[in-house]
Amino acid sequence: xxxxxxxxxxxxxxxxxxxxxxxxxxxxxxxxxxxxxxxxxxxxxxxxxxxxxxxxxxxxxxxxxxxxxxxxxxxxxxxxxxxxxxxxxxxxxxxxxxxxxxxxxxxxxxxxxxxxxxxxxxxxxxxxxxxxxxxxxxxxxxxxxxxxxxxxxxxxxxxxxxxxxxxxxxxxxxxxxxxxxxxxxxxxxxxxxxxxxxxxxxxxxxxxxxxxxxxxxxxxxxxxxxxxxxxxxxxxxxxxxxxxxxxxxxxxxxxxxxxxxxxxxxxxxxxxxxxxxxxxxxxxxxxxxxxxxxxxxxxxxxxxxxxxxxxxxxxxxxxxxxxxxxxxxxxxxxxxxxxxxxxxxxxxxxxxxxxxxxxxxxxxxxxxxxxxxxxxxxxx
Numbered sequence: 001x002x003x004x005x006x007x008x009x010x011x012x013x014x015x016x017x018x019x020x021x022x023x024x025x026x027x028x029x030x031x032x033x034x035x036x037x038x039x040x041x042x043x044x045x046x047x048x049x050x051x052x053x054x055x056x057x058x059x060x061x062x063x064x065x066x067x068x069x070x071x072x073x074x075x076x077x078x079x080x081x082x083x084x085x086x087x088x089x090x091x092x093x094x095x096x097x098x099x100x101x102x103x104x105x106x107x108x109x110x111x112x113x114x115x116x117x118x119x120x121x122x123x124x125x126x127x128x129x130x131x132x133x134x135x136x137x138x139x140x141x142x143x144x145x146x147x148x149x150x151x152x153x154x155x156x157x158x159x160x161x162x163x164x165x166x167x168x169x170x171x172x173x174x175x176x177x178x179x180x181x182x183x184x185x186x187x188x189x190x191x192x193x194x195x196x197x198x199x200x201x202x203x204x205x206x207x208x209x210x211x212x213x214x215x216x217x218x219x220x221x222x223x224x225x226x227x228x229x230x231x232x233x234x235x236x237x238x239x240x241x242x243x244x245x246x247x248x249x250x251x252x253x254x255x256x257x258x259x260x261x262x263x264x265x266x267x268x269x270x271x272x273x274x275x276x277x278x279x280x281x282x283x284x285x286x287x288x289x290x291x292x293x294x295x296x297x298x299x300x301x302x303x304x305x306x307x308x309x310x311x312x313x314x315x316x317x318x319x320x321x322x323x324x325x326x327x328x329x330x331x332x333x334x335x336x337x338x339x340x341x342x343x344x345x346x347x348x349x350x351x352x353x354x355x356x357x358x359x360x361x362x363x364x365x366x367x368x369x370x371x372x373x374x375x376x377x378x379x380x
Contacts, residue, residue, distance in 0.1 A: 030065075040070050047079065056083055087149040095193075096126060098344035100334070105129055105193065105223065108328035110136045112189055112221045120144070120183075120215060122174045122192035122207050127154035127167065129191050134166040141167040142183050144174050175210045187211075189221045197267040197336070198348035198375055199227050199287075199324040205372045209292045222289045224328050229284035229375065230337060231322035233364065235276040235315040236349065239268070243319075243351035263376055267346035270321060270338040278317055278358060279309045281337070284368055284375065299371045304378075311362040319351045320366070320377045352379045 027037045035042045043062055050059035060083060066076040095101065109129065113119065113136040121130040124143035133141050143158075145151040151171035158167045170182055177183065190211050194202035212220060241248065243266065244257045285305070297303055311317075323337040323345070336345035356379055358364060367378040 029061075037065065038069070040066055040073075040076075044076065044079075047076070051079075051083065056087070059083060084149065087147070094344040096128065098342060101342050101344060102128065104326075104328055104332060104334055104342075105191075106132045106136075108223045108332065109133050109189075109191060111329065112223055113138050114188055117188040118142075118183075118185055119189045119191060120174070120187040120211060122190065122211060123194040123202070124154050124169065125150055125193075127157045127169065129193060130154075130167050130169075131158065131161055131163050133189070133191060134163045138166065138189070142177070142187070143167055143169045144172050144177060144182075145169065146171070146173045174207050174215075177215065179215070183215070186217045187215055187220060188217055189223070190216060191223045193224075195227070195324070195326070195345070196348075197346045198265050198322065199229055200371075200373055200375065203373055204289075205287065205292055206296060208289050209294075209296075212290075212292070224326055225290065225330070226286065226288045226327045227324040228286040228327070229322055229324050230281050230335075231284050231320050231368075232277055232281045233279040233309055233311070233317050233366075234319050234321050234349075235278055235317065236273070236319050236321075236351070238274065239266075239349070240318045240351060240355070243349075244353070264374065265322075265348040265350040265376075268321070268349045270347045270349075275321075276313065276315050278311055278313050278315050279364075280312060282307065282309055284322060285370060297371050299373065302369045302371045302376075305368045305370070307366050307368060309364045309366060311358045311360055311364060314359050315357075317352065317356040317358055317364060317379065319349050321347050321349050322375065323347045348375075350375075350377045352377070354379070 030037045030043070033046055035046060043066055047059045047062035050056070050062065060080060063076045063080040063083070067073045067080065070076065109132045113133055115137060116139040117137070119130070119133040119138045119141040121133065121141060121143040124130050124145045127143055130141045130143035143154060145154055148171050151169055155169040158164055158169060170177065172182070190208065192204060192207060194204045194207060196202050208222065212222065244260055244262070245253050247253070323335070323340070325333050325335050326342065327333045334341040336342045336347070338347060356364065365380055367380070369376040369378060
């Protein structure tokens, strides 16, 4: 392999080694692979090799080196963006674009932050809620984030906005935080937005239970204060064809269900779907985040509620659509349902394995199956 060794100036070396997190000189690191640090074609191949092996951290190092040192590096920039995008779910962008959601949190946080308060932000993501708390007057904010890429970005965002003195970002789950190491005093306010379309799927119950019990002051405030689950029986023919997969174009494709997660719900934007509501909206469980049940309800030993639902229109019960009302505090609540105020959350749809034909006026018995992390349904 013929290539000259590219010599970086001292400033470039310092910048490169800092960005790449290297403890050795970049040129020496590339020499280990038999590639000179200015042989950008072979460096592209090395990055692709790392990526194909699932070694994304090393691939990122190589792409960053190319971007810093190659005059025209659009392909490396694009490849680096694609790698990073895989580590951050795309719904983060939808969430940040939901102005009503952002305003609702800021309004509640501004009301709840006492003077010289200590705030815990669980699952900080971009750091937005932590910065809202700091701007509202919090003396200190501990923002924890389990995703290392997100934690790194949040720390840079906090610094760029001038809140590094007030906010500390820690790359840990909230239940890994240690008093005396990560924080000195218990928290006056706990803020968290770890809610999926079905409400419970990101572990908000277990996270808040542990945080309030072990890290909150006796009068700790919690935002949001709770959620109320709402549901509706629906006929959803097009989506039902693949939940689970059945005959498609006259062929039995049921084996393809090996790639499908069973006994769970899928997020769907019902505003843009052709479905038939078969019942009125009815209530499921409501959760007060100040008074979460003390013991975990696990997946294999769930709690079950029996519900009678009146049918208002003839059709076939194929699924339950459900969503939640988000209670920020005692004063303000918002809906994630079809046409609700909060539009970045989709609705959750749970499909029954066997449908049920119904007529107007029928009473249908369903069972709602609850664990701390998920709601499932049964149609006897």
